[in-house]
Amino acid sequence: MTDLYEKLGVSRDASEAEIKKAYRARARSAHPDAGGDEEEFKQVQHAYQVLSDAQARARYDRFGDDGTPNGRRAQDPFGFSGGQGAGFGGIGDVIDAFFGQAFGEQPRRARQRSSQGRDVLVRTEIELADVLTGLSRTVEVEVPGTCPDCDGSGSASGRGPVTCEACNGQGQVQQVVRTAFGQLATAVPCAACRGTGSVVADPCPTCEGEGRAMDTSSITVEIPAGISDGDRLRVTGSGEAGRNGGRPGDLYVEVRIADHEIYERDGRTLLGEVVLPFSQAALGATLTVPTLDGDTDLDVPAGTQPGSVLTIRRRGLPATGGGSRGDIRLTVRLEVPRNLTDEQTELLERFAAIRGEDAPGASGLFGRLRRAFS
The missing domain is CATH 1.10.287.110 (DnaJ domain)
Incomplete structure (x- = not known):
């Protein structure tokens, strides 16, 4: 846009x-x-x-x-x-x-009007576990605020602005330029008053007539459960102060989510890996798996293959604003043993023989293992 x-x-x-x-x-x-x-x-x-x-x-x-x-x-x-x-x-x-305004036309009087303060963006980082529950976070914001000494008037005495003598309050001054059409009188913004038509005769020493002074404040925002990385939270009226009584801008807090050592996020789903020795993959097992809110049991069916996905229901993340939680999906990766002992090698060879995997050209798992460690 x-x-x-x-x-x-x-x-x-x-x-x-x-x-x-x-x-x-x-x-x-x-x-x-x-x-x-x-x-x-x-x-x-x-x-x-x-x-x-x-x-x-x-x-x-x-x-x-x-x-x-x-x-x-x-x-x-x-x-x-x-x-x-x-x-x-x-x-x-x-x-x-x-x-510009030409042919002797008189410049229109500049209107003294308020202007809204600009919006401000700050960033804060949270942990993936914080997405599960939501939390309160305090951010430090340094923005131009209403000057406390002149209450935003810009004047040390509080009288406010007076008519600019350079442009007689018009906010514009005449300037003659030469063009292909001859001499033309154009109206340009008055440099003395920046086009406002008024100036502060006795500037406040704190804000130098600006009416605004830098101010640092601590603002607490509520970060909801289920928030996504890069989402922005709006705090109305906590941005820069407006000019001439204008409304302040807004504060936007952009939330970034730190990387997790185990899981990656896909919406409400958490993705990870589980490493199994081939014995557990073949025989099945019950494992203890850490989640964002404590350990849980994971049943590994007998005959689980590498690349299979095991699911832990409803232990993922909630949707923004609440609702049911997503799942944890764990991709199985097989752990191949190294440095087998003589006894382990003998047992594997016997197992391979029983399954017929010790024949020349056998392509089964244990046949490949036997060739790899022979």
Whole structure:
């Protein structure tokens, strides 16, 4: 899924002015008439449509985007129709996107608005046995939080921001450029106030007028039984603090599961191996097998073959959120003895003779063993 902020090349807390400036630059380079790619051009249009609308942007920040513009109206491929479309509304918008506000048009007043804090991702590792029961885990998070000294205002006196004198509160300043059409006056974001139209006259010394300061906190998350490697748990409101009273971002805790010395996981099933001497494989046996929650007995039927799979029912892992447990499946591997004593060799030879496996070219198991140790 395409990230709309990445598509425009802006951060998640970018201002409206920054988004519009980035859109103009991307639109110029991606426009088909300028040798760009039509599909890329449409994606840039869609990204701007969503992020330039406060409600659509908030909805995207919370729920993401399926790539379909909400309420897109019919339009020609490049948006040059006279009516308002989903990309360029008309020829005026095309000129505005390529050259900025021009022909003496006065810049629109920049709106001072809040912005949501960014989400934060941390990782934590648990053992495979923890998947069986679930557990509580405390993670350390260092993120920009609301400044405790100015309560987020950015002002030492608490007065908050004042009108920027450089742009007279507009958030934009006029800039004249020469083009093939002559001189055009464009509106660019004010550098003094970063396009917000206001500045902090007496910055808080703790946060230097930012309204946010780094804060380290310990947050406890509940990791449910049955969780899978790479799953992420969301802790609402524990991410970065928002700007100008905006809501904070969320914290995502990604859970990684450490390798186990015996078992590998396949969903709810645990996979492993059991090594049998050929005598137990031939005669059968009852073995004690370790599991994630204690030892259990495993019955080995007589005549068990190498590569067979022995199953221990309901001793695997539960599904996420609970439910019945899966199984343990153990693949049989045969242990071939080395350095036989004379007595062991004689017994094997007698056994092979009884089974007719000592004849030339005998292909049975003990025939092969006899040849291997002769």
